[in-house]
Amino acid sequence: MKYTGIILAAAVAVFLLFPVSAEAKVFAKVGTTGAQFLKLGMGARGAGMAGAFIATADDPSAAYWNPACLVRVAGTQVQVSGVRWFADIMYGAALVSTEVRNVGTLAVQFGMLNSGEMNVTTVSHPEGTGETFTCSDMVAGFSFSRMLTDRFSAGLTMKYVREQWDDVTSGGVAVDIGTLYNTGFKTLRIGMTIQHFGGELTPDGEYTTYYSGEDSTEVYQSYSMPMCFKLGMAMDVIDRGPHFMTVEVDGIHPNDNLEQLSIGAEYWYNGIVALRGGYRVNTDEEGLTAGAGFAIPAGDVTITLDYAYADWNRLEMVHRAGIGFAF
Numbered sequence: 001m002k003y004t005g006i007i008l009a010a011a012v013a014v015f016l017l018f019p020v021s022a023e024a025k026v027f028a029k030v031g032t033t034g035a036q037f038l039k040l041g042m043g044a045r046g047a048g049m050a051g052a053f054i055a056t057a058d059d060p061s062a063a064y065w066n067p068a069c070l071v072r073v074a075g076t077q078v079q080v081s082g083v084r085w086f087a088d089i090m091y092g093a094a095l096v097s098t099e100v101r102n103v104g105t106l107a108v109q110f111g112m113l114n115s116g117e118m119n120v121t122t123v124s125h126p127e128g129t130g131e132t133f134t135c136s137d138m139v140a141g142f143s144f145s146r147m148l149t150d151r152f153s154a155g156l157t158m159k160y161v162r163e164q165w166d167d168v169t170s171g172g173v174a175v176d177i178g179t180l181y182n183t184g185f186k187t188l189r190i191g192m193t194i195q196h197f198g199g200e201l202t203p204d205g206e207y208t209t210y211y212s213g214e215d216s217t218e219v220y221q222s223y224s225m226p227m228c229f230k231l232g233m234a235m236d237v238i239d240r241g242p243h244f245m246t247v248e249v250d251g252i253h254p255n256d257n258l259e260q261l262s263i264g265a266e267y268w269y270n271g272i273v274a275l276r277g278g279y280r281v282n283t284d285e286e287g288l289t290a291g292a293g294f295a296i297p298a299g300d301v302t303i304t305l306d307y308a309y310a311d312w313n314r315l316e317m318v319h320r321a322g323i324g325f326a327f
Contacts, residue, residue, distance in 0.1 A: 033256040034170075034223040035161055037113045037137040038196050041065070042093040043081050044322040048291020048308035049264025050278025052248040055180060055191030055234035056266065059304070059324060060095035063107040063143040066193040066230075067155025068178035070105040070145035073097045074326070081306070081322030086315060090114050097143075104146030109159070113137040133166035143176075151182040161201070161225065168205055174198030174225055187236040191250075196225045229253040232262075242270035258282055264289075271295060276308070285313040302326040 043061030046053035054066040060079040062069035076098040083091050090113070097107035115135040119128040141159025148154055157176035162169065178193035203220035232250035239245075245267045252260040264278030274293035280286040291308035304324035311317060 029256050031256070032224070033226040034201060035137065035163060035196070035225045037091060037111070038139065038161065038174075038226055039228075040083065040085070040091050040111075040113075042095060042109065042111060043079055044291060044306035044308040044320045045266070045276065045293065047083075047310065047320050048276035048278065048289055048293075048306070049248065049266055050262045050280050050286075050289040050310075051252075052232060052234075052250045052262040052264030052278055054178070054193050054230050054232045054248075054250055055189040056246050056248050056264075059326075060097040060107055060109075062145075062155075063095055063097065063109045063141070063157060064093075064176075066178035066180065066191050067107070067143045067145050067157045067176055068153045068180040068191065068193070070097055070107055070143060070155055071147050071153040071180070073099070073105060073107075075099060077324060077326045079304075079322060079324040081320060083318060083320040085113075085318065086312075088116050090116070104144055107143040107145075109139070109141045109143065109157075111137075111139045135163075135165045137164070138162045141176075145178075151184060153180045154178070155180075161196075161198070163201065163203075165203075168203050168207075168220070170201040170203040170220075172199055172201045172225070187239075189234045191230075191232045191234070193230050195228045195230070197227050198225050200224050224255065227255045238267075244268040244271070274306075285315050287311050287313060300327065 041047050041051060042064040046061055046065050057065045057069040058072035060073060060077050062073055079095045081093050085091055093111040095107060095109045097105060099105050113136060117132040117134055120131040120133055121128055139159055139161050141157050143155060143157040145153060145155035155178045159174050161174050162171040175197045176193060176195045181190045183190060200222035202222040206217040206219055209216050209218055230250050230252050232248055234246055234248035236246050247265045250262040252262060260283055261281035262278060266274060266276045268274045272295055276291040278289040288311045289308065293304060293306040296303045306322045308320040
């Protein structure tokens, strides 16, 4: 009974994140932040579980989802993943984590998004000038996680975020903070993270306006990063023989949209084959996700292969794949 209060408090906190009336929809601040690529995630496992991963992550992608979970990542591991987003936008990510005895777990992450070539258009040439340009985004970060007690861990990620549109750039520093608590009630874990917390980004240079009928220049305005608070609970509901299954529920409170809920599950057979699924609640287009994975022993190295699929309703389906090495 001593854990009942903790469990109930966590459950109440998750569901209090959600609006209780339709009037709350009026205040959805969609389109008020930039650096949207930070929401894409790293790795295919968490994506296959609809992002419900902040209390489950035990591979290098924990550096993205919840740095406190890095204490669950054994040895030294490397992970690379890629996703083809809408309009042929490509996003790739790489992460490396390693345990340091009596210190904690360290990790580095790198992500790069590229739009491909797009046509330059102007007021006088709305169909294109014949020139092209590209947009690209980049994030590079360093993470540290440590057990503070036998049940509680904390983690921190410092990262540099950069966006570029042709010859215009903006950049700044952001922080991710996370905690993970093992309640001691069966395998129930409670995770919390604040992602992409930082100052505003300001594009450099000036731009031309045509509102007055004559050309004039103005400076770009600053914009916020997509900060997000997440609180989740996970439990290993099956652990019998070759069968192992984890279920997680996360509440999500973004600073540029309505509150959302992610529900995900992961099933392993004999520690070799995995099936994953999830669902996002209270989103415009996101919904069902699914995925699969393999863990292949190869001597002293374990090779992991992961795939994730996401259904975006009226938009395109999104496919993501990743490979990892555990030493």
